[in-house]
Amino acid sequence: MSIESELESLSFPEAPKIIVKPPGPKSLELLRAQEELETRALVYPKAFRFAIDSARGATIRDVDGNYYIDWVAGIAVMNVGHNNPYVAQAIKEQLDRYWHWMSEVPSEVRIRFLRNLHSILPEGLRGRAKVMTTVTGADACEAAIALARWVTRKPVVMAFEGAYHGVHQGIVMATAKTELQHFAGVPLVNVVRVPYPYPYRCPLPAKDPEDCGNAVLNYIEHLLSDPYTGIGEVGAIIVEPIQGEGGYIVPPRNFLRGLREIADRHGILLIADEVQTGVGRTGRWWAVEHFGVTPDIMCVSKAIGGGIPTSFIVYRSEYDEKVPEMFHFGTYRANPLALAAGSAVIEYIQSRNLLERTRQLGEYALRAFEDIAERYQVIGDVRGLGFMIGIELVKDARTKEPGAELAVQVRKELFERGVLMHTCGHYGNVMRFMAPLVLTRRHLDEGIRVFEEVIRGLSTHK
Numbered sequence: 001m002s003i004e005s006e007l008e009s010l011s012f013p014e015a016p017k018i019i020v021k022p023p024g025p026k027s028l029e030l031l032r033a034q035e036e037l038e039t040r041a042l043v044y045p046k047a048f049r050f051a052i053d054s055a056r057g058a059t060i061r062d063v064d065g066n067y068y069i070d071w072v073a074g075i076a077v078m079n080v081g082h083n084n085p086y087v088a089q090a091i092k093e094q095l096d097r098y099w100h101w102m103s104e105v106p107s108e109v110r111i112r113f114l115r116n117l118h119s120i121l122p123e124g125l126r127g128r129a130k131v132m133t134t135v136t137g138a139d140a141c142e143a144a145i146a147l148a149r150w151v152t153r154k155p156v157v158m159a160f161e162g163a164y165h166g167v168h169q170g171i172v173m174a175t176a177k178t179e180l181q182h183f184a185g186v187p188l189v190n191v192v193r194v195p196y197p198y199p200y201r202c203p204l205p206a207k208d209p210e211d212c213g214n215a216v217l218n219y220i221e222h223l224l225s226d227p228y229t230g231i232g233e234v235g236a237i238i239v240e241p242i243q244g245e246g247g248y249i250v251p252p253r254n255f256l257r258g259l260r261e262i263a264d265r266h267g268i269l270l271i272a273d274e275v276q277t278g279v280g281r282t283g284r285w286w287a288v289e290h291f292g293v294t295p296d297i298m299c300v301s302k303a304i305g306g307g308i309p310t311s312f313i314v315y316r317s318e319y320d321e322k323v324p325e326m327f328h329f330g331t332y333r334a335n336p337l338a339l340a341a342g343s344a345v346i347e348y349i350q351s352r353n354l355l356e357r358t359r360q361l362g363e364y365a366l367r368a369f370e371d372i373a374e375r376y377q378v379i380g381d382v383r384g385l386g387f388m389i390g391i392e393l394v395k396d397a398r399t400k401e402p403g404a405e406l407a408v409q410v411r412k413e414l415f416e417r418g419v420l421m422h423t424c425g426h427y428g429n430v431m432r433f434m435a436p437l438v439l440t441r442r443h444l445d446e447g448i449r450v451f452e453e454v455i456r457g458l459s460t461h462k
């Protein structure tokens with residue numbers, strides 16, 4: 001079977017197919033029950049008003065029998081698709097052995113996973129790194145900054161505007177959403193916030209994207225070298241190599257390399273948060289590889305567990321002698337089911353050459369969204385790498401006024417037509433394409449057609 005026909009067989013062929021306007025009656029019943037039983041703090045059931053029956057490849061079936069093309073992938077988690085048979089088989093085999101004991105004791109599944117993970121590390125870390133197991137994305141970021149502070153003995157963390165690293169009590173301070181910091185109840189300490197080079201809305205005066213990156217680098221250099229900036233001793237810079245929740249923002253080409261140089265100059269550890277960008281999402285194993293940069297510490301989660309929660313940090317071996325026993329300790333780390341799934345994810349991506357396919361199909365999708373952007377006033381910017389594409393909606397392409405309500409409307413109308421697409425961005429106005437990498441060309445084309453149909457209904461021509 002060719003790869004394309006194999007990928008066709010992974011998804012529900014019917015999608016998109018809406019037989020009852022969502023939420024249908026069965027979905028409504030479950031949504032209402034949920035409202036009675038669960039906290040109001042939930043977000044996603046308000047954005048996508050349905051209840052899920054099952055999922056295959058890059059498609060989802062709701063309990064009312066509607067079929068959707070999935071461009072969300074459980075927030076960039078299901079890179080090899082829902083119910084991937086290779087991953088499912090690995091989990092089932094592990095289930096027959098064991099699925100929890102003391103989380104550090106070695107087993108075949110653990111060593112196989114560690115070998116797999118080491119084999120795909122970026123050059124510069126491959127063969128020279130240690131792995132520490134954690135549980136969620138936020139937990140990995142917590143461990144990363146704890147390690148950087150411990151190794152450098154410098155307490156301050158530099159983080160970016162628009163950053164998202166999770167909401168645990170410590171790491172939430174590096175996340176840029178002030179309300180999440182308030183919810184966590186931790187005072188803003190030890191994090192100094194700097195602009196992210198956001199070419200479409202450069203926070204500093206700049207004439208083009210590279211200039212925007214340089215302006216940010218110059219500012220960071222100034223903060224670190226002027227003894228009277230009052231920011232304290234910075235031990236870590238934590239950065240998303242492509243900003244995720246902040247709006248799928250690709251930094252200018254030379255930015256990360258410049259950041260690497262600044263970190264080296266000032267004895268600061270560079271942490272790449274690859275939680276969302278990693279495991280093939282951008283068409284390389286890690287987004288840093290697009291920019292030729294080796295981080296000192298890397299945070300890995302989401303797709304690495306194939307949908308079973310797990311996370312890791314990977315760090316330069318030379319820090320290992322400084323790491324004491326019980327550093328970042330916990331009961332639930334490296335669950336064997338997640339490790340089995342993780343190996344299967346890596347092996348599936350390798351054996352199906354999915355990185356190359358993601359680069360090619362991602363490029364094709366980017367061009368298609370750019371074509372649409374040329375025709376309609378409401379699309380201000382299109383950017384991305386691989387299957388990580390942001391389409392920024394604005395009220396008017398000339399004024400760039402953010403179109404947040406518009407994005408909510410686009411998400412709703414896509415949903416009602418059977419295409420699941422989520423939003424992100426500083427203003428919540430960016431539509432993000434983060435489909436499973438096994439999305440078929442047919443489902444990509446169909447989704448793009450529906451996307452344009454929705455945009456056409458809401459926009460005037462350029």
Ligand SMILES: Cc1ncc(COP(=O)(O)O)c(C=O)c1O
Pocket residue numbers: 075136137138139141164165166167240244245273274275276277301302
């Ligand atoms: C870049 C990045 N880091 C960290 C996190 C936090 O991960 P988790 O939600 O598993 O805590 C996320 C979640 O979206 C993320 O995108």
